[in-house]
Amino acid sequence: MKKRLVSVLLCVTMAAAMAAGCGSSSEEPKEEPKKETSEEPKEETEEAGGDTLFQQALAQVDEDLAPLPKKDAGVELGAIESTLTNSFWVTMQEGYEDAAEEYGVKIDVQATDSDTDTAGQLDILNNMLVKNYSAIAVSPLTEDCLISGIVTANQSDVKIITTGNQVNEDALAQAGGKIDAKITVDFYNQGVLGAQYIIDNTDGGKVAVIAGNEGGTQADARRDGAKETFEKAGMEVVAVEQCDFDAQKAYDAAAAIVEANPDLVGIACGNDDMALGVVRALQEKEMKDKVKVVGVDFTEEAKAAIEEGTYDASVAMSPYLMGREGVIIMLKALEGQDVSEVGDSTPMAVVDASNVGQMSDWH
Amino acid sequence: MKNKRLHNYAYTFILLGVLVLLTVVMAAASPYFFSWKNCRNILNQSAIYLVLSIGMTFVISAGQIDLSVGALIGFSGMTMGLLCQAGASAFTAVFAGLAVSAVIGAVNGLLIAYGRINSFIVTLSVMTILRGIILIRMKSKSIFGFGPAFTFIGSGKVGPVNMPIVISLGIAAVGAVILHMTRFGNYCLFIGANEAALNRSGVNVKKYKVLLFSLCGLCAGVAGMIVTARLNSAEPLAGQGYEMDAIAATILGGTSMQGGKGSVIGTVIACFILNVMKNGLTLLAISPHYQQILTGLILLLSVLLSESKQRKKSEV
Numbered sequence: 001m002k003k004r005l006v007s008v009l010l011c012v013t014m015a016a017a018m019a020a021g022c023g024s025s026s027e028e029p030k031e032e033p034k035k036e037t038s039e040e041p042k043e044e045t046e047e048a049g050g051d052t053l054f055q056q057a058l059a060q061v062d063e064d065l066a067p068l069p070k071k072d073a074g075v076e077l078g079a080i081e082s083t084l085t086n087s088f089w090v091t092m093q094e095g096y097e098d099a100a101e102e103y104g105v106k107i108d109v110q111a112t113d114s115d116t117d118t119a120g121q122l123d124i125l126n127n128m129l130v131k132n133y134s135a136i137a138v139s140p141l142t143e144d145c146l147i148s149g150i151v152t153a154n155q156s157d158v159k160i161i162t163t164g165n166q167v168n169e170d171a172l173a174q175a176g177g178k179i180d181a182k183i184t185v186d187f188y189n190q191g192v193l194g195a196q197y198i199i200d201n202t203d204g205g206k207v208a209v210i211a212g213n214e215g216g217t218q219a220d221a222r223r224d225g226a227k228e229t230f231e232k233a234g235m236e237v238v239a240v241e242q243c244d245f246d247a248q249k250a251y252d253a254a255a256a257i258v259e260a261n262p263d264l265v266g267i268a269c270g271n272d273d274m275a276l277g278v279v280r281a282l283q284e285k286e287m288k289d290k291v292k293v294v295g296v297d298f299t300e301e302a303k304a305a306i307e308e309g310t311y312d313a314s315v316a317m318s319p320y321l322m323g324r325e326g327v328i329i330m331l332k333a334l335e336g337q338d339v340s341e342v343g344d345s346t347p348m349a350v351v352d353a354s355n356v357g358q359m360s361d362w363h
Numbered sequence: 364m365k366n367k368r369l370h371n372y373a374y375t376f377i378l379l380g381v382l383v384l385l386t387v388v389m390a391a392a393s394p395y396f397f398s399w400k401n402c403r404n405i406l407n408q409s410a411i412y413l414v415l416s417i418g419m420t421f422v423i424s425a426g427q428i429d430l431s432v433g434a435l436i437g438f439s440g441m442t443m444g445l446l447c448q449a450g451a452s453a454f455t456a457v458f459a460g461l462a463v464s465a466v467i468g469a470v471n472g473l474l475i476a477y478g479r480i481n482s483f484i485v486t487l488s489v490m491t492i493l494r495g496i497i498l499i500r501m502k503s504k505s506i507f508g509f510g511p512a513f514t515f516i517g518s519g520k521v522g523p524v525n526m527p528i529v530i531s532l533g534i535a536a537v538g539a540v541i542l543h544m545t546r547f548g549n550y551c552l553f554i555g556a557n558e559a560a561l562n563r564s565g566v567n568v569k570k571y572k573v574l575l576f577s578l579c580g581l582c583a584g585v586a587g588m589i590v591t592a593r594l595n596s597a598e599p600l601a602g603q604g605y606e607m608d609a610i611a612a613t614i615l616g617g618t619s620m621q622g623g624k625g626s627v628i629g630t631v632i633a634c635f636i637l638n639v640m641k642n643g644l645t646l647l648a649i650s651p652h653y654q655q656i657l658t659g660l661i662l663l664l665s666v667l668l669s670e671s672k673q674r675k676k677s678e679v
Contacts, residue, residue, distance in 0.1 A: 028537050084652065108648035113655060116603040123408045127645040130401045131393075144507045144596030148518050171507050177597065215599045216576035 003176040009245045026301070053355075054318070054354050054362045057347040061173065061321050062328075065342060069331035071160060073102035073247045077330050079323075080109040080124055082141055082165070087299055089139075089332070091363050092167040096137070103331060108133075109113020114214070115255045118145035125149035135159035135180075135330040143168035151177035159333045163326045164319075165217060181329050181339035183322060185346060187218040190315045191225020191268065194294040197313045198266035199233045201292055205265040208239040210250050212270035219270050222296060226268040238264070244271065247277030254281040258291065272302035272314055279311050298351055298362065306356045313352035322346050374669045376615045378632045385636060390642035396646055403525060409638040410527035411436075412630060416616070417538040418582025420630045423613050424542065425575055426555035426622020427482040431471060432583035432604040432609060434493035436602025439464045439587030441497050443513070444597030453512035461584040467493070468580015482576075490606070496513035497599050507596040517592025527589045534585065539627035551575055553588035555622020598638045611658065612637055615665045636661070 062068060079096050081089040093109045100107035106249065110128065112121045118141045126149050128136060138160055140146045143166060150167065153160045154177050161181040198207060209226045212219025223240065230237050239257045243249035250269065254277070258264050264287075269275035275295030282288040288310065295302060298316030305311035325346065333339045351359055390397040399462050415432055422429045439460040446456035447596045467489065519526045542548035550571045551562045562568045586605070591597045614620060615636065616629030637658060 057508065060409060062437075084650065110645055110648070111651055113651055116600040118594060118598055118601065119411060123404075124595065124645055125642070126404050126408070127642050130395045130398065130404060131646060142505055142596070142598055144505055145594050145598070147595060148593065171595065174508065213600075214498055215505075328365055358618075 013326040038249075052361050053349060053358050057318060057321060058324075061325055065325065065328050065332070067337070069103065069230045069328060069335050069337070071102075073133040073331060075105050075334055076132065077105055077327065078128045078131075078136040079107060079109045079163075079326065080121065080128065080136065081109060082121075082139050083113065083115050083116075084111040088297060092139075092319035094363075095318075095320035096261060096327055097323075098320075099327035103327060105115040105327075105331065107230060107327065108138075112141065115141065115216070118142050122146055122149050126152065129153055129156060129158060133158060134334055135161070137161050137163045137326040137330060139164045140167055141165070144171055147172050147175050147177065150179060151175050155177060159330060161326065161329055161333065161339070163322055164193045169202045180333045181342060182220065183315060183325050183329065183342070183346065184320070185218075187221035188225040190296045190317070190348065191222035191227075191270075193315045193348065194222075194268045194296060194313070195226040195229035195233075197294050197350055197352070198231070198268060198292045199235065201312070203263040204235055206212070206234075206238045206261050206263055207235045207266040207268065208241070208254075208261070208264060210235060210253055210267060210269040210274050211240060211242050212245040212274070216244045230268070243270075243277075244272050247273045248272035251281045252275035254278040255285065258282065258285055258287050262287075264291050266294075269293065269295040271295055272297045272299045275314070276301060276305060276311065277343075278323040279305065283310070294350075298359070303351075303356065303359065304338060306351060306353060314348055315348060315363055316351050316359065317346055317348045318362065375405065375626060375629050375632070377668065378617065378629060378665075380638065381548060382632055382639065384549075384641070385639050389639060389646070393643065393646040396643060399523075401642065401646075403523075403528070405638050405642045406528045406633070407525045408642065409634050410525075411589050412605070412608055413531040413611055413634045413636065414534050414582050414589065415586045415605060416612040416630045416634055417534055417615045417627060418579035418620050419606075419609040420538065420577055420616065420625050420627055421542060421548075421551050422482075422579045423610070423620060424555050424622060424625030425551045425616045426558070427475065427572070427575070428469065428486065428610070429468075429576065429579050429604045430486040431489040431493060432579065432586070433602040433605040433607075434490040434497070435464050435467060435580055435583035436587035436590055436605060437497045437597075437599060438493045440500055440591035440601050441583040441599070441616070442510070442599040443507070443591055445500075447509050447513060448506055453510055453516075454517040456513065457516070457588055460588060463580060464584025464587065465577045465581040468583070469573050471580065475576065476569035476572040478581030487515070494603075501599045503599050505596045505598040506620070507590065509595055514592050514595050517595070521596050523668035527591065527593065530585065530589065534582065535627060535631050542625060542627050547571065547574065552623055552625055553626070555619075557623075577625055608637070611662055615662055616671045617665075619670060633665075 042243055044274050084090055089111060096107050096109055110124050122145055138146055150160050159180045162179055163183045164185050166182060166184060199263055205232050208222055211223035227237055227240060238261050241253040243253050267278050270279055272295040275293050276294050282291050292312045294313045296315045298314040302311060302314045329339050329342055395401060410412050443456040443460040471486055471489055474480055475482045516526050521529050550566060554568060558568055569587055590601050612633045613630050616626055616633035618625040640657060641654060
């Protein structure tokens with residue numbers, strides 16, 4: 001009897017916890033991501049206007065997207081990102097939310113638990129289609145995973161645009177669907193820019209590539225961009241390692257590579273997390289002075305390391321601006337403007353010690 | 364004995380109560396929740412986990428674990444994808460994919476039963492081996508563009524109901540009959556409760572272990588078929604991490620990790636609970652991170668509840 005009482009009590013607690021979870025958290029997620037990137041510089045520069053690289057880039061985005069949509073359109077927008085465990089997507093979420101606020105519309109941003117849960121991402125899209133969003137911006141985990149959901153969205157007259165990642169448009173067309181606009185990132189070019197930095201700053205020799213997860217669109221494109229650029233420039237690529245965007249794996253790989261190739265001159269990495277792992281491995285072997293390391297993303301940590309002089313360069317692009325573009329393009333599409341040709345305008349920059357000072361507010 | 368059974372039923376009713384409560388809370392919180400379209404969404408999305416968890420229920424009932432099911436989803440998808448690409452009919456591709464999955468499950472079972480290796484270790488190894496093979500064979504790229512006969516499995520409808528719903532509920536029904544009404548099911552539970560005693564009574568425990576894992580492999584194969592058909596694409600990383608979702612649903616359903624106690628209906632309800640939560644939180648636009656915390660909490664509470672009796676019995 002006593003046990004039954006305990007059971008009932010537990011049940012009630014569980015229900016209460018759930019209800020509390022639903023009720024209280026609705027405003028929290030918006031607050032949370034702001035911890036990642038500092039809020040101050042943004043506000044400062046909004047008044048400063050046009051001075052920093054970021055302000056120029058922001059002005060450029062608005063100029064490229066002109067005519068800008070009207071404010072307070074009274075619509076509800078949705079966005080589905082890849083996982084929010086990566087600061088890239090968290091910053092992009094900020095871009096979505098700030099732009100939505102600026103334009104006086106509401107936006108809900110959702111994401112999957114992990115980088116690989118393609119079916120889960122499709123589930124989220126289908127779930128969101130039950131609500132009456134006017135437009136949804138999606139960043140598909142793979143080129144094919146959201147196709148059936150996009151077709152459903154087309155049928156219910158919800159505008160769909162892709163941000164960052166792309167869909168396989170042939171397969172989509174075959175399935176009878178279409179997207180209204182796409183904002184693309186040239187991931188291949190990110191690899192090229194990183195490799196080019198190493199080529200420009202060394203006298204040739206042996207290099208290595210540390211790549212992300214094999215099969216991932218961005219990981220593979222960055223890897224191929226770096227590798228092919230090195231090869232074209234006559235550098236010897238002694239190793240290409242898949243390290244799943246994991247700093248520890250990159251650390252191990254780099255340690256092994258420099259052990260086998262003490263005359264290595266450069267390592268191009270698929271993101272900053274891995275690059276910083278590589279930097280640590282090189283520091284421990286006291287080889288950092290001889291090897292140039294570049295990465296992609298320009299995270300807060302990477303910025304600090306570049307300022308400190310331990311890390312050479314990172315290819316920056318602005319997920320924040322991409323989110324902003326997403327909102328503006330959705331609103332334009334809803335106004336009936338032609339948006340089929342907008343979208344690979346998201347600015348990129350190679351940041352090293354020489355220009356990191358101008359990047360204080362980049363995000 | 365009678366008391367114990369009563370305890371099991373009580374837990375299943377509590378689960379059902381939680382599901383109903385959760386549904387009511389979600390329906391009150393979001394006007395979109397309680398529509399037929401959304402209910403169909405939830406059932407449809409539960410299908411993959413449901414099929415996977417049914418297989419896992421058998422394995423865990425027998426006191427074993429199978430970590431390879433996520434990788435098997437990818438493997439069966441790849442098999443079907445490659446065959447379809449080579450021009451085989453949808454039927455052949457499906458048959459071959461399922462057969463391969465059952466065989467890999469049987470290999471798991473053989474290694475565990477005859478190699479006398481712990482199931483955790485065997486299936487962990489098989490998981491990484493399979494994933495490696497998939498990445499090599501598919502060159503890390505997905506295979507897409509299946510014929511309409513194949514995609515019907517994932518997105519077709521029988522009347523108003525999606526195919527994955529039909530398949531998963533069918534498998535759940537068959538699974539319930541097998542686990543609770545057949546000798547094979549009894550032996551599964553018995554292996555979990557007291558393997559040595561069952562062996563001494565003249566039952567070929569090893570043979571049943573092989574069958575058991577083969578069944579779990581087959582379920583993973585079916586899940587792979589649904590994933591592939593629904594996405595219209597076989598992806599090298601499909602199913603990654605799904606083994607943990609299946610284990611969570613099985614445990615939440617009241618199947619004991621120690622073996623000897625298992626409930627298919629519990630697993631089914633648990634799957635729905637987890638998916639109703641996922642769906643509801645999306646509709647309420649709540650961050651997926653909260654979902655993970657909730658899943659963990661619910662799992663912990665459920666085990667506290669369902670195994671309170673056992674813990675009281677043991678001294679430590």
